[in-house]
Amino acid sequence: QVQLKESGPGLVQPSETLSLTCTVSGFSLTSYSVSWVRQPSGKGPEWMGRMWYDGDTAYNSALKSRLSISRDTSKNQVFLKMNSLQTDDTGTYYCTRDDYDGYYHYFDYWGQGVMVTVSS
Amino acid sequence: DIQMTQSPPSLSASLGDKVTITCQASQNINKYIAWYQQKPGKAPGLLIHYTSTLVSGIPSRFSGSGSGRDYSFSISNVESEDIASYYCLQYDNSWTFGGGTKLELK
Numbered sequence: 001q002v003q004l005k006e007s008g009p010g011l012v013q014p015s016e017t018l019s020l021t022c023t024v025s026g027f028s029l030t031s032y033s034v035s036w037v038r039q040p041s042g043k044g045p046e047w048m049g050r051m052w053y054d055g056d057t058a059y060n061s062a063l064k065s066r067l068s069i070s071r072d073t074s075k076n077q078v079f080l081k082m083n084s085l086q087t088d089d090t091g092t093y094y095c096t097r098d099d100y101d102g103y104y105h106y107f108d109y110w111g112q113g114v115m116v117t118v119s120s
Numbered sequence: 121d122i123q124m125t126q127s128p129p130s131l132s133a134s135l136g137d138k139v140t141i142t143c144q145a146s147q148n149i150n151k152y153i154a155w156y157q158q159k160p161g162k163a164p165g166l167l168i169h170y171t172s173t174l175v176s177g178i179p180s181r182f183s184g185s186g187s188g189r190d191y192s193f194s195i196s197n198v199e200s201e202d203i204a205s206y207y208c209l210q211y212d213n214s215w216t217f218g219g220g221t222k223l224e225l226k
Contacts, residue, residue: 035215044126044207045164047215060214061121094163101170106154106211108175110163 004111022095126218
């Protein structure tokens with residue numbers, strides 16, 4: 001069955017870099033795209049970026065200068081790196097599998113999420 | 121960027137009630153809207169995509185409709201397991217979520 005699981009540090013210092021890993025099973029990264037979505041506590045989610053099934057990437061314009069997404073298909077993993085973290089980057093970070101209606105992609109399966117706190 | 125205005129922010133209902141949540145996009149999103157349910161401490165779960173297509177296994181008391189900029193999501197005969205927060209997502213042009221609606225029991 002489709003599963004995604006995020007891993008990474010729960011606490012990051014301000015101005016430091018966040019590194020997260022999404023390990024997937026039950027589908028191929030060369031057939032489905034994977035997105036990263038974050039959610040501050042008590043607020044709506046925010047799409048951060050996507051690793052397309054063909055290896056291309058797309059980023060939220062508000063985060064593009066700080067964000068990098070990559071993958072290792074042999075390990076079924078997608079990686080997120082975001083630099084210059086500030087306190088308003090605190091929240092739960094999810095990876096999602098993307099399904100589609102024609103050419104339009106939405107998020108169908110989600111990982112359990114990893115809580116990230118930015119604090120000194 | 122497309123903005124999604126979701127209302128109401130909170131909703132109080134009795135068991136068996138019908139409730140409706142709306143999302144208005146800042147521009148036409150061509151029916152590319154999905155709806156998610158989120159319970160505390162859990163990831164959002166997909167209920168509906170392309171305005172009204174119910175995900176397999178989701179009860180028929182959940183429904184969606186709309187076109188252009190205006191969309192709605194309804195739960196008929198609210199059950200205790202429906203107590204959660206609900207979010208809309210537009211995926212016509214990039215991806216933007218609404219601010220959420222917290223459904224509580226009256």
